[in-house]
Each structure stands twice: as C-alpha cells, then as structure tokens.
Amino acid sequence: MQINQTVIDDTFAEAFPMKATRLVITAHTAAWARASAQSLTGFATSVIDCGCEAGIERDLAAAETPDGRPGISVLMFAVSSKELARQIARRVGQCVLTCPTTAVFSGIDPATSHAPLSDRAPLGSALRFFGDGWQIAKMLGDTRYWRVPVMDGEFVCEETTVTVKAVGGGNLLLLARDTDHALAAAEAAVAAMHRLPNVITPFPGGVVRSGSKIGSKYAGAIASTNDPFCPTLIGVAKRTELTAEVGCVLEIVIDGLTDADVGAAMTAGIEAASRAGSGVLRISAGNYGGKLGPYHFHLHKLAATLASRDGGAGAHNGPAGSPA
Amino acid sequence: MTTTTLRIKAAPGFRVDGSRLQPAALAAQSAADIAHLLLPAGNEVCAVGDLFDIARSQESDATPARLIIEGDAHWLDRIGANLAEGRIHLTGNAGDYAALCMSGGTLQIDGNAGAFAGAEMSGGQLTIAGDCGDFAAGALPGDMEGMTGGLLAVQGNAGARLADRMRRGCVLVAGNAGDFAAARMVAGTIGIAGQPGANYAYGMRRGTLLLLHEPPRIPPTFAAGGRGYDVFWALFVRTLAAQRDTLAAAFGSEVSFAPFLTLAASALPRRHAGDLAVDGRGELLIASARGQPAN
Numbered sequence: 001m002q003i004n005q006t007v008i009d010d011t012f013a014e015a016f017p018m019k020a021t022r023l024v025i026t027a028h029t030a031a032w033a034r035a036s037a038q039s040l041t042g043f044a045t046s047v048i049d050c051g052c053e054a055g056i057e058r059d060l061a062a063a064e065t066p067d068g069r070p071g072i073s074v075l076m077f078a079v080s081s082k083e084l085a086r087q088i089a090r091r092v093g094q095c096v097l098t099c100p101t102t103a104v105f106s107g108i109d110p111a112t113s114h115a116p117l118s119d120r121a122p123l124g125s126a127l128r129f130f131g132d133g134w135q136i137a138k139m140l141g142d143t144r145y146w147r148v149p150v151m152d153g154e155f156v157c158e159e160t161t162v163t164v165k166a167v168g169g170g171n172l173l174l175l176a177r178d179t180d181h182a183l184a185a186a187e188a189a190v191a192a193m194h195r196l197p198n199v200i201t202p203f204p205g206g207v208v209r210s211g212s213k214i215g216s217k218y219a220g221a222i223a224s225t226n227d228p229f230c231p232t233l234i235g236v237a238k239r240t241e242l243t244a245e246v247g248c249v250l251e252i253v254i255d256g257l258t259d260a261d262v263g264a265a266m267t268a269g270i271e272a273a274s275r276a277g278s279g280v281l282r283i284s285a286g287n288y289g290g291k292l293g294p295y296h297f298h299l300h301k302l303a304a305t306l307a308s309r310d311g312g313a314g315a316h317n318g319p320a321g322s323p324a
Numbered sequence: 325m326t327t328t329t330l331r332i333k334a335a336p337g338f339r340v341d342g343s344r345l346q347p348a349a350l351a352a353q354s355a356a357d358i359a360h361l362l363l364p365a366g367n368e369v370c371a372v373g374d375l376f377d378i379a380r381s382q383e384s385d386a387t388p389a390r391l392i393i394e395g396d397a398h399w400l401d402r403i404g405a406n407l408a409e410g411r412i413h414l415t416g417n418a419g420d421y422a423a424l425c426m427s428g429g430t431l432q433i434d435g436n437a438g439a440f441a442g443a444e445m446s447g448g449q450l451t452i453a454g455d456c457g458d459f460a461a462g463a464l465p466g467d468m469e470g471m472t473g474g475l476l477a478v479q480g481n482a483g484a485r486l487a488d489r490m491r492r493g494c495v496l497v498a499g500n501a502g503d504f505a506a507a508r509m510v511a512g513t514i515g516i517a518g519q520p521g522a523n524y525a526y527g528m529r530r531g532t533l534l535l536l537h538e539p540p541r542i543p544p545t546f547a548a549g550g551r552g553y554d555v556f557w558a559l560f561v562r563t564l565a566a567q568r569d570t571l572a573a574a575f576g577s578e579v580s581f582a583p584f585l586t587l588a589a590s591a592l593p594r595r596h597a598g599d600l601a602v603d604g605r606g607e608l609l610i611a612s613a614r615g616q617p618a619n
Binding site for chain 2: 026066067068069103134136137138139140141145147149152153154156
C-alpha cells in the first residue's frame with residue numbers, strides 16, 4: 001500500500017493496557033498552568049525508567065475549567081493503579097503544589113468517559129498533610145476538595161482523581177530519506193496527533209529515536225536498541241528492516257485513553273507523514289509478534305480509513321506495497 | 325409514576341406520626357390498603373383513611389413515586405422521616421421532625437415546618453417555602469452530628485439553633501435565622517441571606533457560614549483577615565449557582581434565593597476565621613448580595 005511516495009508497511013503496532021488519569025491544572029495565568037504541567041510531565045517519557053508516561057493534552061480556556069481560570073489538561077499513564085497513584089502523588093506534590101497559583105482537579109468525567117473506569121487515585125488526600133493541620137476539606141456538590149494554606153494563598157485540589165483503563169504503546173516508525181525529512185515529518189505527525197483529544201506523545205517533542213526491542217545480550221537489560229531499524233547497522237546486523245536509501249528512522253509513541261483514540265492519532269500521523277514530498281519512504285510500526293499486547297493497530301486498516309475519507313485520492317495498493 | 329394524593333379531612337386534634345407515609349411504599353399498595361394503614365398518634369394509632377381522602381393517579385413516565393398531601397398538616401410530625409427515594413409534596417404546613425434522617429428523594433413543603441426539620445438528614449432535598457422552627461438541620465438531643473448531606477432550603481426565616489452540629493451538606497435560608505445559627509458546626513455550608521440571631525457560629529469548628537448582609541457584630545472569637553481564597557470562592561459560587569434549577573423547581577421561582585445564585589467569583593467576600601475557642605478552622609464569609617466586594 002502506498003500513499004503519495006510513502007509505502008505503508010503491512011504490519012501493526014502492538015499496544016498494551018495501562019492505567020491512566022487526566023489532571024486539569026489551572027492557574028492565575030495560562031503561563032503558570034503550563035509551567036506546572038511541563039514540570040509535572042517532565043522525565044515521563046517511558047514507563048521503563050520514569051514510572052509513568054505523561055504529556056500535555058491541550059490548553060483549556062477559562063470557560064472550560066472548574067474554577068474559571070485558564071488551565072491545561074495533562075494525561076498520565078502507568079502500568080498499574082498502584083504505580084499511577086504513586087506517580088500522581090509525587091509529581092503533583094512536587095510540580096503542582098509548588099507552582100504559584102495552581103489548583104488541580106480530576107479531569108475525567110465518569111459519566112461521559114469512553115474508557116472503562118478503573119478506580120480513584122489519591123490526589124489531595126495525600127497532599128493535604130502538607131497543611132500541617134491547617135488544611136480544610138470542603139465538600140462542594142458531590143466533590144470533595146482540600147484547601148491547603150500556602151504562601152500565595154490556598155492550594156486547592158480535588159481529593160481523588162478518576163483513573164481509567166487505557167491504552168499505551170501505539171506507535172509509528174517513520175523511515176525517511178535523511179534526518180531533515182525524518183524530523184519534519186515526525187514534527188508534522190506529532191502536531192496532527194495533538195489536535196486530537198485523549199492522546200499524548202510522551203517522548204521529547206513527541207518523538208523517540210531510540211526505538212527498542214525487548215531483551216538484550218546483556219543480562220539485566222530488559223530492552224535494547226532496535227537494531228533492525230538502525231541505519232548504521234545495514235549489512236552488519238543479522239536482520240535489518242531497512243533498505244540502503246533509508247537514512248534516518250524516527251518513532252512516535254502514542255498513549256491514549258481508548259484504542260479508538262490511539263487509532264485516530266496514528267491515522268492522523270500517517271496522513272501527516274505521508275504527504276507528497278515528505279521524504280518518508282516507508283511507515284512501519286513496532287510489535288512483538290502480537291502475543292504480548294491485546295491491541296493491534298494494523299497500518300493498512302488505519303490508512304484505508306484515510307483513503308475512504310479522501311475518496312481514494314493519494315492512497316493506492318501498488319506493487320511496491322506490502323514489502324514483507 | 326404513581327401519584328398518591330392524601331387530602332386532609334380535618335385536623336385530628338392530636339399529633340400524628342407520618343413517618344410511615346413513604347411514597348414508594350404507598351405506590352405499591354391499593355387505595356383501600358392505604359386507608360387501613362395505621363399511623364402512631366401518641367399512645368394510640370389512627371388509620372390513614374380517617375385522616376385523609378385518598379386518591380391515586382398513574383402516569384406512564386419513569387419518574388419516582390410521588391406523594392401529595394393537601395391541606396394544613398401542622399399536626400403531622402415526621403413527614404418524610406427516613407425518606408430514601410421518591411417525592412413528597414406537602415401543600416400546607418408540616419409538623420415537627422419533617423425529613424428527619426432523610427437520605428434521598430425530595431420533600432417539598434409549601435407552608436411552614438416545625439422544629440427539627442431536616443434534622444440529621446444525610447441526603448436528598450428538603451425545601452420549605454415558609455418558615456422553619458428551631459433545630460432545623462440540627463442534631464437530636466444527645467446526638468453528635470446534625471445534617472450530614474443533602475440540601476435544606478428555607479424561603480422564609482429559620483428558628484434558633486439552625487444547623488446545630490451540622491457536619492456536611494448545604495443549608496440556604498433566604499430570610500433571617502434565629503439565635504445560635506451554625507452553633508457547634510463541624511463542617512458543611514450554611515448561607516443566610518438575611519440576618520443571623522445572637523451567638524451565631526458559636527463553637528463552630530470547621531465549615532462555611534455565608535452571610536449576605538453585614539451582621540450586627542462579629543463573634544469575638546473570630547479572627548478577621550486572611551487572603552488568597554479566591555480559587556475556593558470561585559468553586560463555591562459555582563456550586564451555589566448550580567442549585568438554581570433545584571430551587572426553581574421547588575419554589576416556582578428561584579428569585580428569593582437569587583442573592584446566593586448570582587454571587588460573582590470576582591467579588592471576594594470578607595473572611596473571618598473561627599471559632600478560635602474550638603478548632604478555629606471554620607470560616608465566616610460576608611459577601612454582598614449585589615455582587616460587589618464587601619471589603
């Protein structure tokens with residue numbers, strides 16, 4: 001299958017169940033909300049060593065937030081409810097509680113969530129102890145808040161945040177002619193994904209160059225470099241997925257609240273990365289044979305929705321498609 | 325939906341316990357069975373059929389069972405006591421202990437209510453178009469907690485000891501409150517649009533008492549000042565404004581409660597913290613009903 005000059009591999013991305021939450025951070029100005037969110041989502045690229053994967057979902061206008069101030073929504077993903085709760089407590093405690101004027105709220109409405117609900121993770125119920133006895137709980141409607149006195153006034157936060165069963169590890173591999181084209185296409189794809197709700201791309205700038213495979217020649221390393229996609233190892237590694245004209249491969253990892261969200265983001269990424277002149281030779285995806293993750297995102301199926309939406313323009317199944 | 329209508333024949337001349345008049349239970353019985361239902365009246369009992377004319381109507385919609393009591397029932401105590409679901413509409417006055425320990429559903433009283441209205445209620449809505457007596461939303465003598473949830477809205481005046489030992493929930497009074505309003509309050513929200521009586525917020529541990537008029541005096545054990553509660557205030561005024569539909573449905577119009585519903589997030593109230601004689605984490609908020617800063 002080919003879109004413009006880009007071949008879409010007949011493969012699939014394999015994704016995994018994760019636990020996730022959305023936090024809404026508000027502040028006196030949008031800039032401070034963003035400062036807090038950037039801090040909270042920092043060093044949250046991969047669950048391998050960061051504890052969670054987190055990213056900024058989007059900016060929120062004052063009219064969209066619980067307290068009528070400008071805000072920002074953040075998604076956090078972890079491998080278990082326990083680890084998610086720990087990461088929420090640590091990160092909110094160090095990055096939101098500390099940030100001037102911020103307040104933090106649970107961002108998933110159980111009544112409208114498409115993702116299956118998991119449980120409620122502590123938010124204010126752990127942070128309140130910072131108040132040293134001066135903290136006050138306040139029940140407003142059906143929501144319990146904590147008000148913790150801090151030096152700029154009060155830190156207000158919801159007692160708990162709703163968590164859901166979500167999907168992590170959707171991915172696209174962009175095989176480009178050179179670094180310039182790979183970066184430009186990856187940036188375009190990330191920008192397209194960020195226009196959609198319920199997804200984040202947790203790596204720096206949304207893009208990861210150190211795609212990994214499971215296992216290593218070294219004992220104790222659970223993951224190591226994805227050698228079949230390393231351009232310096234063409235002709236050296238036992239197995240390579242690359243052809244001689246590929247100069248640079250970049251990966252985009254997508255976590256989303258539902259598989260539909262991840263699929264939509266991948267579709268948007270494929271569309272953006274396969275525009276005419278993108279210099280992306282192939283789009284592939286990472287999987288582990290389909291035995292580890294229950295969610296399989298087949299690139300041809302995703303691209304087919306593009307083709308049907310565009311009336312078939314651009315996409316066609318040519319002889320160059322399906323390289324494997 | 326089944327609607328049961330009880331029309332009062334004549335005041336019986338003694339007090340009757342109406343706690344058995346539960347909408348859902350009555351909906352499951354025939355009019356004849358309801359007529360034979362016995363209500364405690366002191367050391368005696370009396371039959372519903374002797375006190376009321378009974379009418380039934382059936383509608384196809386799926387709303388909860390409804391009980392309408394027509395007439396002046398100032399002799400009928402404990403109406404809506406332990407109510408968990410369904411709706412009761414009393415077109416006249418109610419006796420004492422209306423909505424005692426209610427946990428859900430709605431009780432709408434178009435007249436006045438006696439003492440202990442909404443005492444120890446934990447959920448649901450109690451709306452009183454007239455005045456209510458002493459100890460509304462309070463605790464029974466000897467009990468540690470008053471109201472622990474739900475909404476009590478009084479369009480007229482409230483008696484003494486309003487929300488005594490209240491722990492959670494929301495009480496809104498469009499008129500004045502008697503002496504010792506919010507006394508021994510543990511937590512929760514009370515709004516008084518008129519004036520509170522003497523010794524209000526006496527022994528208040530936590531919770532919020534919102535006054536929409538400058539009170540004659542601030543209790544001496546409350547500390548003036550404090551800044552930086554604007555986020556809480558923004559959430560608070562939104563929560564009050566969210567009661568608009570509920571109040572409009574119960575009172576025909578929300579206009580009596582409009583001062584609570586139209587508070588501006590930008591107009592911070594004046595805040596006093598107390599009662600410092602006890603825990604001291606309660607707050608007295610004095611806001612202007614016109615949406616202007618009070619300080």
